[in-house]
Amino acid sequence: MTVVTRFAPSPTGRLHLGHAWSAILSHDFARARGGRFLLRIEDIDGTRSRAEHVATIVEDLRWLGLSWDADVVFQSARLARYAAALARLRAMGLLYRCYCTRAEIAEAMSAPHGAVAVYPGTCRGAPERDAPFCWRIDMAAAVERAGALDWTDHGRPIVADPAAQGDVVLARKDAPASYHLAVTVDDAAQGVSDVVRGVDLFAATHVHRLLQALLDLPTPAYHHHPLLAGADGERLAKRHGAPALAAMRAAGEDGAAVAARLRAGVGVPTSGP
Ligand code: GLU
Numbered sequence: 080m081t082v083v084t085r086f087a088p089s090p091t092g093r094l095h096l097g098h099a100w101s102a103i104l105s106h107d108f109a110r111a112r113g114g115r116f117l118l119r120i121e122d123i124d125g126t127r128s129r130a131e132h133v134a135t136i137v138e139d140l141r142w143l144g145l146s147w148d149a150d151v152v153f154q155s156a157r158l159a160r161y162a163a164a165l166a167r168l169r170a171m172g173l174l175y176r177c178y179c180t181r182a183e184i185a186e187a188m189s190a191p192h193g194a195v196a197v198y199p200g201t202c203r204g205a206p207e208r209d210a211p212f213c214w215r216i217d218m219a220a221a222v223e224r225a226g227a228l229d230w231t232d233h234g235r236p237i238v239a240d241p242a243a244q245g246d247v248v249l250a251r252k253d254a255p256a257s258y259h260l261a262v263t264v265d266d267a268a269q270g271v272s273d274v275v276r277g278v279d280l281f282a283a284t285h286v287h288r289l290l291q292a293l294l295d296l297p298t299p300a301y302h303h304h305p306l307l308a309g310a311d312g313e314r315l316a317k318r319h320g321a322p323a324l325a326a327m328r329a330a331g332e333d334g335a336a337v338a339a340r341l342r343a344g345v346g347v348p349t350s351g352p
Pocket of ligand 1: 086087088089121262276280
């Protein structure tokens with residue numbers, strides 16, 4: 080089977096070294112196996128996605144010396160696919176409308192520290208009303224329908240535990256899909272055999288595995304990697320003030336040299352498992 084990997088950034092901000100490392104790992108995984116590497120722009124969030132970020136992402140990746148093997152796929156052009164998947168899940172009776180506001184959800188989810196906060200199912204079984212809503216999955220019903228599931232991470236079997244994520248959102252109030260639904264549909268549609276991504280998405284994979292089972296989609300092999308951390312040991316994030324690749328590029332840094340340093344693990348302290 081041909082190895083197919085992908086890098087799937089959301090164009091809601093500029094990429095930093097953590098993204099570069101993730102893209103390189105995914106790219107090199109495919110290249111080392113004679114496989115294909117794809118670029119997918121996850122721009123279903125119409126309010127936060129920006130065209131100028133897309134252009135910058137493409138330039139950043141080229142600057143790093145990465146190449147991809149097919150036209151870039153934009154999730155914003157694929158909303159009908161997500162709507163079809165959503166309709167299938169609705170027809171199974173596994174979704175419900177949630178009318179909760181952000182404030183109501185924040186209050187309901189302010190669990191005592193230590194506990195994993197999940198949506199408590201306030202709107203499950205609530206009567207329909209004329210108000211904006213998102214679609215949530217009835218997780219207990221979905222898990223019962225799908226039965227026991229597992230997936231592999233770095234070749235090790237992992238028992239899927241989607242129930243721990245609660246009744247996640249599958250279509251947002253302002254978009255016909257959520258990250259979980261779009262990523263599951265697209266990884267299958269693009270024939271992705273191996274998902275190489277940060278360990279911050281490990282929990283999400285339990286949900287993706289469940290959706291694959293419900294939608295009769297294949298399950299890729301997963302390879303979650305540790306996250307790059309700053310000098311202070313904190314993981315790099317946009318809000319952490321990590322230098323944007325675009326700024327490094329503008330300052331005249333050599334992208335190939337940056338990529339080589341990341342590959343060699345020079346100055347790449349990592350956090351997480
Ligand atoms: N779009 C997601 C992000 O930028 C990543 C999706 C994925 O790799 O599954 O965090």
